Amino acid sequence: MNEKALIVLYSSIKKFIRARAYSKLWNLTKKVHAADIAAIMDKLFPSERIELFHVIYNNDIEKAADVISELDPDIAAEIIIKSDFPPEKIVELFRHISSDDVVSILDELPEEIAEKIKELMSPKRTEEVEALLSYKEETAGHIMSTDFYALSEDTTVADAITAIQLAREKESGFYLYVVDKEGKLVGVVSLKQLILNPPSTRLKDIMNRDVISVTVDTDQEEVARQVSAYNLVAIPVVDHDGKLKGVITVDDIIDVIEEEAAEDLLKMAGLEEIDRITTPPIKSIRKRLPWLYVNLITAAVVSSVISLFKGTIQKYALVAAFMPITGLVGNAGVQAIAVMVRELALGEVSWETTRKALLKEILVALGNAVALGIIIAILGQVVTGKPIIGLILFLVLLGDMVIAAIAGTLIPILWKVAGLDPAFGPGTFLTMLTDGFGYFLLFGLTSILIGKLM
């Protein structure tokens, strides 16, 4: 369904929910792909989501399970909590959801609910889920699926095909993994190779021995990098003995990439966690305040710089009107940060690269400072009628731009060395520096130069 059709469907669903026309709602949604229902649920308000979910659950529990699998795990968890289902009903729902999706929802549920659900699951399911939960969040072991084809090296193509026929339901259907007697991953065979080779061929004779795999404790971002770099549709996950433990498919990798990208964008604005229109205000306040407290401290630092020049400001109040010039410099510094953050996201940055980056950013800063400074100097002179103010503004811009270039290059690196996330926070510290230094230059030069030349 394309975006326009989704919008039309969204309006109809809203209308039926508002009218409590539940049978109409079910007739409308029963033939819609679970992914489309999930996309619409994402845009609904929490109470509407729950109404829609109840309608689907009461008519077709498998469809409800599909929708839950397609939703963001935090939204899925919220629906489950707010639906007031007894744990038995949740377990019934989970029976139709793959273990890896169950794990991502359990991650988001309050511990006591999660524990109760785990107690009620079948022993086999509990074992599968506990195995995944035993790996740290955001690692390959935690997000992998344990649903895969693994056969021995001596299996023939014919037997491999029979094995696939017997296990029709398996999720990841593009590759067959080949393991030795100890369960160690030794090769991979694509379904296409099965088709292209005679039935009596043994897998060991056609398998690709150069399997790209990750270990259970590989970070999910590194898994995503490899799947993306090698154009894979699935990547096997092995333990430290090389034994095959699971498989991660490309659709889960896309979810990882999109999640990380969304987080990076919010972090640039000083939001550590996902905040939505539908998030209750009190929760949003709690998410946003910590960052604003940090901003309060940096603002206080800048304030104290300004307060040093009370006398100058009193004497030359006119110059205060040029304070916004530092905002311009701050934005130039943020551009440098954005470039460095991306560079760091693409991999390691060496000292040699840092040196080159620093040199480059200073050159860019000087170029931009001259281009902008001439205009500002002329404006300053025309508006105030004092050539000396034009000169002061030009020097402020030049000096502060260089500070912005240095800070914009080094702050993200220092952040990374210190183990902090380079997307989170550097901008505020940069603007503290550019504002503080900029005001210092502006009022400092004013008190020195105007005093002497006027």
Added chain:
Amino acid sequence: MNEKALIVLYSSIKKFIRARAYSKLWNLTKKVHAADIAAIMDKLFPSERIELFHVIYNNDIEKAADVISELDPDIAAEIIIKSDFPPEKIVELFRHISSDDVVSILDELPEEIAEKIKELMSPKRTEEVEALLSYKEETAGHIMSTDFYALSEDTTVADAITAIQLAREKESGFYLYVVDKEGKLVGVVSLKQLILNPPSTRLKDIMNRDVISVTVDTDQEEVARQVSAYNLVAIPVVDHDGKLKGVITVDDIIDVIEEEAAEDLLKMAGLEEIDRITTPPIKSIRKRLPWLYVNLITAAVVSSVISLFKGTIQKYALVAAFMPITGLVGNAGVQAIAVMVRELALGEVSWETTRKALLKEILVALGNAVALGIIIAILGQVVTGKPIIGLILFLVLLGDMVIAAIAGTLIPILWKVAGLDPAFGPGTFLTMLTDGFGYFLLFGLTSILIGKLM
């Protein structure tokens, strides 16, 4: 290869390039996956990239072609231009690259070089490439591969398998597309279904008729949304008569998602185009200046607000020290923008949603303003010894935070309605408003209240 191994390889490659140890360099790289070489090239400086590329090209042109395919098209194009290869050599290289990758490189080459290359290509290749180039950039038709399996409805499973055996080389090997006599897409069959069904079965009896497809002019972001939502590994592309024209595989979709995410991050910092450490300074200046000129205008607006209060500033210079308070408010507004931008990226935002978002953001702003305002008021009073300044600061924060909430919610929506990219620019206009209004409140309230109460 994991990230650590890549870093080690990167250092060795740098060393050999510096020492001009070209045969060692080739021995080191010949067994490395083209994707890993591409990842390392991405981090090298332009001159180093070209040296490495020459070494690979001279030893193994197919490998050189693989590396070029794996690189970002703009870097691939840069290497081709700077290598000073005659067009014949480029055409020779392109012979080993799939048409869709050739197109993305041609997009980045200067027109006269692109034209010369197209003239020298084989007529069949030229036709394929021209067909893709005839669709607008960033649409499905432009990025699709024309390499796919399409068979008629009456084909048997046995014949389909023979067809696959005859066309071993095709790129997208997970699905078989089924077309009618006119070439219209009517169904899809997975390789797994071929394996699971008897040889005499006709494709029309096993195919899935509910094929998810996009049209040639679908925007690549919408293609990515659908591949991601429906967990596909490939999506067929049809023209407006429903005729099958090509296929887009998930690896190309991942490239689209990563490219769009990187662009969004840079846009937040006011960079319309990718800028790298390795980009020459003069080019970077040209990329960054336009945005800084926009900032210059907004800074001038704020300056003119301040200049209205020259008299007040002269009288109460102390109050100027509290100007950084508006920076804090600006950051709160940017948080609201980040939430709205993400909301808009996920789909349409209705008027009803806007109203709810506005209400929510104002509530959040009031909550944050009270939490921060009390601290600021106390600080202001303690530092200045004047309770009235505490009151003024509290009121400034409260009023300006509400402005930030309203602007932070509405600016991204107005941007979208006006057809502008919501990731690009809203922050600057918001801070213009919060700075301007904040200073207006600060100095306005000071001149009214201090005058009356002191």
